[in-house]
Amino acid sequence: MRKAIYAGTFDPITLGHLDVILRGARIFDELTVAVAADSGKNPLFTPEERAGLIRKCTAEIANVKVETFSGLLVEYARRAKVNVIVRGLRTVSDFEYEMQMALTNRRLAEDIETIFMMPKQDYSYVSSTNVRQIAELGGCLRSFVPEPVAEAMETKLNS
């Protein structure tokens, strides 16, 4: 069985992430979307809230699982017995950072391979940060995130 982990902060999941998930789910028999508790960011949603939103958005994709993890990604992958990490590559500017992370992860765990997938061009400029900013400033989120995420952001920011 070919398994892979698509790891990220997902604060929140966007249509760009979902596009990578759909592509990954076509290639792998099982794709685990792994929500990092320790990504060095200061997230709006808790890891459980982020995972819950991803579950809602991927409920129809049978071979996708969603989990949260703390600590190093490669250690989590080892515990899960998965040796492929999927990352999205949106633009050339993502490349340097992604290469650094892939090579660092390789140094930490030679047996784990990182592969890159390009989301649809329409989503190449979308990031979780700009989605959060649009939400905070009252803009329309519907072209950037799935409906359950738009609703959750509105609820969170109005509470």
Ligand code: COA
């Ligand atoms: N569609 C939309 N946005 C996308 C995207 C896509 N297809 N692909 C990437 N992005 C965005 C993300 O939303 C994120 O936006 P943000 O910075 O506004 O939040 C950004 O691009 C990517 O951020 P980045 O920091 O590269 O990745 P991440 O936050 O998604 O995930 C982890 C980073 C969690 C994988 C990494 O921090 C990690 O592995 N942490 C665990 C600890 C560890 O092992 N550290 C050592 C790593 S070498």
